[in-house]
Every structure is written in C-alpha cells, then in structure tokens.
Amino acid sequence: MPTLAFSSQLINLCAALLLLLSFAMLSQRRVLTLVDLFAMQGGTLFVSIIVVAWSTGQPHLYYSAALTLILKVILLPLILHRLIRRLGAQWESETLLNTPITMLAGLLLVIFAFTLAQPISQLANTVARGTLGIALAVVMLAFLMMITRRKAVTQVIGFLAMENGLFFAATSATYGMPMVVELGVALDVLVSMVILGIFFFHIREQFDSLDLHNMESLKED
Amino acid sequence: MTGHPTDLISVTALACGWLAIGLLGFIRPRSTGWVAHGLFPLGAVLGIAVTALALVALVQPAETLILPLGLPDLHFQLRLDALSAVFLLLIGATAAGISIFSAGYFRSGEGAAPGLLCLQYHLFLASMVVVVIADDAYLFMVAWETMALSSYFLVTTQHRLPEIRRAGFIYLLIAHLGAIGLLLCFGVMQGGNWQFTFEAMRAAQLTPVWASAAFFLALLGFGAKAGLVPLHVWLPEAHPAAPSPVSALMSGVMLEIAVYGVLRITFDLLHMQLWWWGLVTLGLGLFTSLFGVVFAAVQTDMKRLLAYSSIENIGIIFLGVGLTVIFHAFHMPLLAALALAATLYHCLNHAFSKSLLFLSTGSVLHATRERSLGKLGGLIHRMPWVAWLALVGTLAIAGLPPLNGFVSEWLLLQAFLFTPDLPHSYINMLLPMGAAALALVAALAAYVMVKFYGVIFLGQPRESSLSEAQDCGRLERIGLLWLAAGCVLLGIFPVPLLALLNGVSRELLGASLGSQLQHWWLLAPIAPERASYSPVVFMLSTVVLVAVVVLGVRLFYHGRVRKASPWGCGFPLLTPRMQDTAEGFGQPIRQIFEPLFRMRRELPSPFDTSPHYRVQVEDHFWYTLYMPIAGWVRRISSLASEVQQGRISVYLLYSFLTLVALLAFAL
Amino acid sequence: MELLMLLGLPLLGSLLLALIGRREWAPEANVLMSAGTFAAGVWLTAHVIAHGPMLVWHEQFFIDPFNVFLVILTSFIGLTTSLFSRPYLRTEEQHGRLNRGQLRLYHSMFQLFIFTMLLALTTNNMGILWVSMEAATLTTVLLVSLYRTPASIEAAWKYFILCGVGLAQALFGTILLYFAAEKVLGNAGSTALLWTHLNEVKGQLEPTVLSLAFVFMLVGYGTKVGLAPLHNWLPDAHAEGPTPVSAVLSGLLLNVALYAVVRCKVLVEGSVRSDLAGNLMMGFGLLSLVLAAFLLWRQKDIKRLFAYSSIEHMGIATFAFGMGGPVANFAALLHMTVHSLTKSSLFFTVGHATQKAGTQVMDKIRGLITSNPTVGWGLMLGTLAILGMPPFGVFTSEFLILITAMREHPWATPILLLGLGVAFGAIFSRVQAMVFGEPSLPRLPHPPALVPVFAQLALVLMLGLYIPPHLAAWYREAARLIG
C-alpha cells in the first residue's frame, strides 16, 4: 500500500513510542522514575489497543484496553510506588554493565528482532506490519534490563515491561487473543504482582536490603 | 520346539522354588534356626534336583518356552539346550554343596538378619539359573543384573566396615560397566531387524566388522564379570569382603556364568568366528592367568589369595575359549571339540574345587576369626576334617593327577600339541609359547597352593589363640564332603562326563569327541597311540603301590615310632614365629616377577632397635587405568559446576543467549 | 461430569483448606480431597478407555490417551504425596520449623497446584495451558518459600524470576502460534488456539512462524522442564522447599511441562517439514543428561543430588520424544511414568531420612539401614531403580530408548551411555555411604508413612517385569498420537 492508513500510522507511532520508552527504562537508574516510565508504557499500550479496536471494530479489544488501563497504568504503578516508598529502595545501585554498552547491546537486539520479524510481518494482514518486530524488541530489551539490574524491584519492573511487550504483540499483531486467555493472563500478572509484593517484605526481613547480591549463596562449590 | 518342554518347565519351577524359599525367610527373618536348618537344606535339595534335571537335559534336544511376561512385544523367552544344561549342572551341583554348608555356617548375630541373607542368597541362585536359560536379550539382561545386585547385597553384608563398602561399590560399578557393554553387544547383534530374541540373533547375518564389534563388546561385558585383566580389580576386593559361602558361590559359579555368556554369544548367536578373535582371547587369557597366579603367590590374606587364583583359572578358561575359536575358525571340528571339552571341564573343576577351598577358609575364619596367613598355622591338628578335605581341593586346584584339575589341563595341553597342524604359519609359531606359559602357570599354581595349604594347616600355630579352634560342624562337613567328592569323581571318571559334554560340542561346533570315548576307563581324545590317560588305573595303582610298600615295610621290618621334639639343626630355641611366613614364601616370586608389581617396602635399617619390615604389593592397573579415569571425571565435573554459580543475572543471561541462539538457528 | 469432579475437587479443596487449614484434621482433609481427585481420575480414565477421546465444554477440554495417563499419574502421585506429607509436616511442626499458618498455606496451595496441573493437562486451549502453567509456577513459588529461611526465599525468587521470564517467552510463542493460526482458521474468536483444530490444520500453518513459535515455546516450557542450560532454578527449588513439594515438582510439574513441549512439537512437526523440533529436543536432552550427570559428582546435599538426577531423566525423556517414532515415544511415556513414581518415592524416603538427621548434608547421614531398615531399604531400592537397574521399570524404558538411539542416531549412543555411567557412579557412591555404615540417627516421633514408597516401587518393579496389555495398548495409542 502506498500510504498507510491513518490508524496504521497511529499504531506505528505508538510502537515507536514503546520502543523509545523501553530504551529509556533501560538507561534509567532512579527507580521511581522507572515506575513512571513503566506507567507511560502502559498508557501507550492502552492507546494503541484503543486505536486497533477502533480501526478494526473488534469489540472485545475494548475490554482488554480497559484491562490494560486499570492494571498497567493505574494499579501496578500505584502498588509499586507504595512498595518502593515503604521499602526505601529509590536508588538503583550500580548496574552490571555501564549505560553506553547496555544501550549498544539494546541497539543490536533491536536489529536482531527486526530481522527476525521481517519474514513474519510480510504475512501480516493486520493494520500494522512492523509491530511484531517492535514487540519482540521490547520484550528483548526488557530481558536485557532484567539481566543488567541488581535490585529485585527493577527486575520485577523489567518483568512487567516484558509483559507489556507481549500484550502489544497480542493486540496489534493478532487483534488480541481470545478473551478467556487475556483474562487469565491479566489475572496471572496481578497475582504475581501481589506475591512479589509479599516477597519484597520477606526479602527485606531476611537480607535487610533488596540488593540481589545477597542472593547468591545457592550454588555449586 | 520339540513336544512339551517338561524339563524346561521344571527347571523354571525350581528357580521359582528357590525364590519362594528366599521369601519364606521373611516368615521369621530373625530366627537363625528356621532359616539355617529349615530353608537352606531345602535349597540344597532343590540344587540336587537341578543337577538331576541338567543331567537329563544334556542328552535331550533343545526345548523352548515363552512366558507371558516382559515387554509387550518381547515376551520372556526361555530355552534349554545342552550348553545351558552343562551350566545348570554346574550351578545345581555346586549350590547344593554350598547351601548345605551354609546351613551350618550362618550363625545368629552376624551382619544382617538371616531372613534377608536367605532371600538375597536364593535370589542370587535363581537369577543365575534364569541367565542360563534366558533366550532373549531383555530377559538375559534382567537376570544378569539381578544376579549382580543380589550378589552385591551379599557382598556388603558386613557393611559397617569401610573397606567392604568400598569393595561393594567397585564391584557394582564394574558390573554396571560390563552390563552396558552387553547392552551394546545385543544392540549390535540384532542385525537390523530389531528383534531381541536370540532366535532372531542366530538368524542375523552380520558383516565381519560388526560381528567383531559384537564379539569384543561381549568380551568386555563378560570379562568384567569374569575378572579378565584389566577388569579384574573388583575380584580381590569383593571376594574377601563377602561371607565365605557367598565368595564360594561368586567365584565358583558366577564367574563360570560369565564364561557361559561368552560361549553362548560366540558360538551360538554369532554366525561367524574369525581366527584372530581367538588369538586375542587366548592372549588375554594367558596374561590373565599368569597375572592372577603371580599375584596369588604374594598375597597374605587367604581369601585374597583364592580370589587371585580364581583370576588365574578364569584366564585358563578363556585361553581354552580362544583355542576353540581358532580351531573352529580353521575348520578343525575335532580339535575345536577337544578344546571346548577342556574349557567346559575346567569350568566344572574350578566350580567344585574353588568353592571347596572358599568354604574351608570360611570354616577356618569361623574357628579362628583370622584371615591373614601370617597368624594361622597348624590347624590340621585342631580341625582335621576341614584340613583333609581342603587338601583335596588344594591338590585339585594345583592341577595334580589324579584329581580333576589335571584332566582339564591335560586336555588343554593336548589341544595345544595339535596347533602345528594349523594352516597358518605364524600362529603355530605362536601357540607353543601359549603351551609353555600354560605349563608355567600350572607349576606356579602348585607353588601357590603349597603356600596356601602349608601356611594355614601345617606347621605350628603362629598364634596361641589358635589352640582353641574348633573343627566345623556336621552340616558343614557334609557340604565340604560333597564338593570334595565332586573333585575326586571328576578326576577319576572324566570319560563318562566328557561323553555327556559331547552334546554341547555337537550343538555349537557340529562335531564331537564321541567316537574317541569308547572305553569308559581310558581317556584318549584323538587316538590311543597318540595320547592317552587313564586316571582310574593311575589312581588304583598308586593306592595299591602305597599299600604294598606300607605292608612290605611293616612285614620285613617293624613299625616302632618314638616321639621327640623337632630337630633344629642344633639351634637351641625354635619358636613358631621362625617358620616361613606368607611373605617369605612369596619372596622369590616377588623377586622374579618384580616388574609386574607395584611394591611399597619398609625395610629395617641395621641400627633399628625394634626393626620392623613391611611389604605392600599393589596392582599397576589400579594406578595406571582407574585412578586417571576417576581424575578426569572429577575435573570435568568441577568445570561443569562453574555453570551453576548462583547469580540470577547470569542464569537470565543463559536463557537469553539460548533464546537468541535458537532463534538465529531457526531462521 | 467426571471432568467437573476432577477439576472441581482440588479447587474446592484449596478454598476449603484455605478456610479450615488451621484445624488439627486439615492433613486428613487434604488426603481426602486428593483421594477424591484420584477417584475422579480413575473414573475419567475408565470413561476414556471405554469411549475413546472426549471433547467437552465448547471443545475447551480435550482428553485423549496421551493426557489421560498423565492425569491419572498426577492424581495418583498427588494422593501418595498427601499421604506422605501428613506425618512429615506434623513432625516439622513439632520441630518448630512450621506454624499452623504455614500449614494452612501449604495445604491450600497444594490443592491449588494439583488443580493447575490437571487444568494444564486437560485443557484444549494453548492459551489456557499457558495460564495454568503460570499459575502452577505461582503456587509452587509460595510452596518453595514455605520455610521463610533466607535460602528458601532466594530459591523461590530465582525460581519465580527464571520461570516467569521463561513462561513469558512461551506466551510470545503462543501469540505467534495464534498469529499463524488465525490466517487459516480465521479470526473466529476462540477456535484458533484450540489444539484439536490446530492439529487438524497443522499442515497449512505457516512454517517460518511456527518454527519461531516453537523456539519460544521450547525455551519457555523447557525452562520448567529443567532442560540445561535453563535448569538453574531446579536444584535450588528442590533443595530448599519442603520435601513433599520437591516430590511433586519432580514427579508432576516437570512431566506436565514436558507434556506442553510435546503438544507444541506435534503441531510444529506437522507444519515444518524439517525435523527441526526433534533435533532441538534431542540436543537439549543430551546436554541436560551429560551436564547433570557430571554435576552429580559435586553434590553434598541429598535433595540437590536427586534434583539433578531429575534433570538427567527429563533429559532422557526429552531426547526420546525428540527421536520420535512409536518405540521412542512409547519408551518416553513409560520413562515419564516410572521416573515420577520412583523419584517421588525417593523424595519421600529422603524426607524421612533428612528429618531424622536434621540435615540434608549427605556426609552427616549414615547407617540408615541399621537405624531404620525400611527407610534405608526404600532409599537403596529406589536409588537402584532410578539408576536403571533391572528388574525395575526405569531399565525397561532406558533399554528401549537405547536400542532406538542405536538404530536411529548411533552417534548419540555413546553420549547417552557416558551420561548414564557417570550418573551411576556419582549417585550410587553417595547413597551407599548413607544407607550402609555405622548408624548415626535416632528414631522419629511419628512413624514414617512408607506405604506410598513401597507401593510405588512395587509398581515400578512390575512395570519392569510385566506391562499389562491394557497399559501397553494405551501407551501405544498415545505414542501414535504424538507420532
């Protein structure tokens, strides 16, 4: 198609925004800001889903959009904020890799993801073609973030960001999974969040810090 | 499939009977009386029954039977042919003696509960029977490993002693190695049609390469069980560790079962035999026998000594197998039959005489609580029964006429004498070396046995505690007598038995010594003018001559005897400790065969106030073969443990990289 | 109906126990529930055997021979584990390592875990499969961290993060699968994730997408199977959780995860004409086997030891599934069965042993066979069984796998044998030292529940000597389904 439909352009914009945000998260070291970024990512996701729903007229996508809004934009960030305040874990200690190199690695990942998604997006008959690649990139960047961070909280945020990427893939590339599945996934995410919340306190009381280097005792010697 | 397989069914029933006896032990597991005087004699009776059945089956055509057990598409197949029958005979006859002995041997308060021992012991027997009659790879493996397991538990009866635990571990490890070899061997032999019945394997046509692979895998698998060098290391550990009846069973029967496996695979399942297999087997056998006997000569623990002597005999047996293969490969059926007869006969001999000796060491152990040769001596006065019966076993193992050991060695040497007729020039240059080595081994065996018997039973007791040693009980005597009688009979009437063995050679080689054995009293395997030996005449004339001389001396002179203290060449005070010790007896051998050993010496310096002397002889293979392997495993595992190093980021990195790699691979 | 009972009972049970879990008789209730579930499982099985595969509730649930045998296995081991945990947890409570609240959590989560397992097995929807796997992870995370000790927290955290991330990949794979499927089945809502439908049209699915999807799913579910190098969570989780949990992790969770992988493999093989999936699985299998075998030599903690042995055996099963073909699949299914039976019974005995010793360090446990013969023999026989000693069933499956490997992929045979040999030496040397020798342990307050142990070992022994024709036919059917 010579020029993309407006909706597609919007979706691509959202996709680009998501990618940008994940890079931002990758480089961000203040935990609270990280949470905000995560919330913004959720927001972008929400917008994109709305756009897809509107452009394709798929009713059930509105539900999932609502889910996203409640869960990822409002609920989880709130919980995280409170937790972090309670635990006093505002500052991320030194990352394992320094920022420039992390960025570089991220860039390579994006390229890899695009090449990977290339053959697939050829077959995509959905409004947005490149989205799958971007979703993959987001997932991988989140992965990278989890690898490089040292605090339990940031790892969890990375985990959630990954979830975002998946959601984005599900909605934009395939117009959303069956409702049952989405509900299930959402439920899982919520529950896991709760459990993680509990966990933070356990970790705190056991190691009196959320730093992961305390948790390297189980190994083969 | 000949009619109704009555013999086979009854053999199976007897195996189950042994199993049942074992389970009965659990009715009153702690009562020695019930187990020892109730169940073990019963087991012995079953053993005799097995013997009788085997004798019947030897002359009858093969029978087969399929049990509705096992894998869904591979039910348990059983087969009873002449070869199985011979080894059934071996198992039954030996087990009968050992069981009756054990009935008197197992005392309360020794190691595990008698009921448990009873179960393991009879499971061991039953599994050996099943191995011999199994006719498909799966059942064979199951029975084979059950045999290994039950014997392992028997070996570790006294598991509180660390060296016994070690022995058990080494034993099971090497047994497992062998089992793996066998598994591979069967995998190779199925020959493409993926049938694991022996029937199909007989039909399979392998290329020479694969056939050789199968043969050598079998040699590995069964050699590990038989104690072929360098897989022998478990034997001198496990045999001393086990209770004596068990060592008797393991050394006298289990090792021969391994020989059965080799014969079954080489001559029955494989459709071709290449002469160089025989050469390799023969070489291995020679080396093993020489190795075994030389090490036996320097041992100071009586059961270790016997274990090494078992290694020696296994070597001789494999030498016979090799010779058979060579003759068979060159299409000399009669000679092959001769060699095979010698092999089987030696199996029987070894079964009887070695278990006899192990049992007598058991009695000595019970009477004196002493295993080291350095602390025994003079027991012929305290325990005459054991001593005189052990003398029979000693002479038999030493291969002296007119006992059984000599017969098989005679046959083997005869077989060797025919090797110049082989069409292959440098084999018949080589094989006489074999004959020479065999002669050397036989002579060394005599040396070893004189040491064994002389140090334990003759001379003066080296420890004061020996003076209250008690002779063995009635049941034990019966067991020993049974085995000793076996040795003598096998020695004096070889011809009828060899005639029975004809069935085997006819089955495996398509030829037999049948026509050569017409006189029951004269053993002339090829032709009387060529070579002949008549143990009956020999025995009789010896006895007559001795009697004549004794009477003559009594008649012409007198029988007056005065007792006096021994004459010490004018040396005033002789003490028992001045007798030759076991080390002393081994010293010349240590000197002559020095390079074979790895010795640690502690020699006293002339200025020592309290000089003390210690020599420890060890096995090269342990240090050059087994230690390095263990080292490698340890090194690799320490490398592997680097993977699991505790940092979650690293773990995440693993999965990340795996993902990336796979994605790249999938594209 | 049977299905309703099967899934309903454990769910109900978890709620119930969440309420009354503090009561004295909570363990009995737990046993009761598990027994009910088992009964339902048997009923369901009978139904399937009688009437063949069933497809119920808008095709959302699908029972065929393949998963029904896992269903009955799962419910059976759930039952035995609940039987075992009764005295075990009582003793733990007396030792003051657990309080009533934790017991309540344990019981309710145990039932929930069983529920998720059964859901994952019976569902026909790849999405629901994913959801229930994730749920299983969550429940087991709580179970692993039950003791609240630093070590257990750490183990649970690693377990959670690694499996969470892994499962995220699996979800991506599922999305890709859906992406490919809706091309064929149309975006007609929910059918495009139903395995039965996918299975029908697998020939038309887009190969490139599916191969990518399989990679993601393999990495995802493979993490839960414990395939090297994704296995790192497994030993920690096994070693630090309560022993009943280790038993169900090894006995059930790994099986179910492998089940998920195999379901995906079936689809992918149908679509991708190459044997990519098979090769990947074989590679992972061998790697896990060998790595685990060598790591076994480094172990000091008995539960870690058997955890690694689980990795090893999962490797073998994965390898067998990778090879494919009737015999290999048959063997793999058999291997899954005997491994879960043997390994869970092993963990039961290990549980008692460690409770007596008050430590999991093997050097401190000696002479079990003297101090407590039943435990000692259970451990010894179980070990011999798991090491593939005839006449136990593990030997049967390994025998079949080996001969198939020899036929199909001769190069793999030495690797398999190397792994098996090394593992044998490692495990046996340690277990022998614990079972034999001078006793070092006192007796226990509560008589150990060893009925499950010997029942399961007897089953394994029977499978080694005699596979009932029904069972054989059933395995064959399942093997045929997997193709």
Add this chain to the structure above:
Amino acid sequence: MNSVTLITQLTEVILAVVAAPLLMGWVNQCRAWLQNRRGPGVLQPYRQIRKLFHKDAVIAANASPLFRLVPYVQFAAMCLAAAIIPSLWTGLPFAVAADTIALVGLFATARVFLALAAMDIGTAFGSMGARREMLVGFLAEPALLMVFFTASLISHSTSLPTIVETLAQGRLAIYPSLAFAGVAFLMVLLAENARIPVDNPATHLELTMIHEATVLEYSARHLALIEWSVALKLFNYTCIGLALFFPWGLAADTHSLQDLLLAMPITGVKLLVAGFGLALIESLNTKMRIFRAPEFLTTAFLLAVLGLLVHLLLGS
C-alpha cells in the same frame, strides 16, 4: 595286554627299583674317583638303606599323619614313573594309563607332597626347604614339559614308548631341536635331582641346602624310603634322557626273548656311561648361590622352548 607284556612290565619296574641305588652308588663312586678319593664302594646306598630300615623311627611330636604318609607316596610315585619310562623295552602296557604330561604331573605330585611334609613340622629349615624345593620345581617342570613337547611334536604322540619307538626307528635323523632339548633336559635333571650346581646332596649346610632341608625331620624307615625314592628318581631321569636322546637298543617287541635279554646289557652300559658323565659334570662345576638357581632354570626353560621353536621352524 596279555600275560607276557604284564610280566615284562613287572620285571622292568622291579629291575628299576632294585638297580636304582646301584646307579646312585656308581655316580658317587665316580665322583670319589674324580676327586682322588677311594670312595665307599658302589653298594654303599644299599647298606645305607638297610641300616635305616632297622632303626627305630623318631618323629617330631607335632607331626601330622600327612608327614608319615609322604615317604610312601614318594616311593610309590617313583615306582609308577619307572613303570612308564621305557628303560629296557618299550612294550609297556601301563604307559597307556599315563603319558608324558601325566609323568610330569606325577613328579609334581611327589614334589608337592614332599614340600607339604617339610612344612608340617614347622621348623624354620623345613619351611625354607619347602619353599626352595617349590621354587626349583615351578621352573623345572615347564622346562621338562617343553622337552617332552619337542619330542612329541617330532613323533606326533605324547605317550613315551611311542615317542621312543619313533625316534629309534628314525635312522639316525639329525634333530637340531632335540639338541636344544637335550641341554635343557640335562639342566633340569641336575636341578630336579638336587645335584651340583643347583644343590649339593652331600652337604647339610643350612643356608645352601634345598632337598636335604625338606627331609631333615625324617629318620629310619621313612628316611630309607625317601633315600630310595631319590635314587629311583635319578634312575628315572637318566632313563628318560637315554630314551629320548639315545633310544637305540631298546627292545621294541616283547615277544622275542633275545631282544629282551639283549636290551639289559645295552641299557646297563648306557647307564654306566651316563652316570660317569653326571659325576664328571658335578666335579667340574661348583655349587651356585641359591639365588642364581632361578636364572639357571630359566635358561633351561628358554632352551626347551627354543628347541620347540626350532622344530617348528625347520620342521625337524
């Protein structure tokens, strides 16, 4: 086997038993002459034996029945050996019952029993003697066997009479293999019969003696039997040597009486020569250290095997 052969068999054995001490006496006499001594005369061994038989036996207090049995076994074994070895004629029906291998076995049995008896009393010297006896034995036996093998490979038989007949008929064919075998046999003979250079029958010096140490505890009739069997052993070995390497003149068929009668003087002469040769060797050599004995015997063994190889190589 008819009565004639039986009679010849018996006469052969009886002659051997009777003549054995004579040979011993002759050898000692020759040694005496070679050492410029007068010597006790050839009948000395008979006197010795007779004297011993008349004495009362003194036996160590802790001797077992085995100890008293052994001398008889020794003597019986040597008689059996004499019955197998064709000293006068080859028609020996008993030889069917035991061939050369059995013969070697027979010697081994005798030796083992002697060693056991020596250990029975439990004195330092007895057990030392036993050990040395066995040491000599386990090297000498294989050598002897190999010598027999060489001969039986030539004659395609292991029965001694057949071998001898074949060799005798062979009209002076040269067998280089037999040359090797001959030397080996000579060395074995020296070792087995406790002659110089391996052992010295005349000494009782504890540290050097081998055979004597084993019989230290025997006295009177037992000692007599031992002495006699020792003489018989020497006789047997000599006859084996003669039969293998100088087989001419032995009566082949047992029915022509003059053959039989002719055989006796021939054998007698051969024995006299052999005895003198033996004495000569003993006088020319000195006894070697006990630790050298293994080397000596290993040489013998190697020579015998070499003979075997030479035969296979040259086919003669």
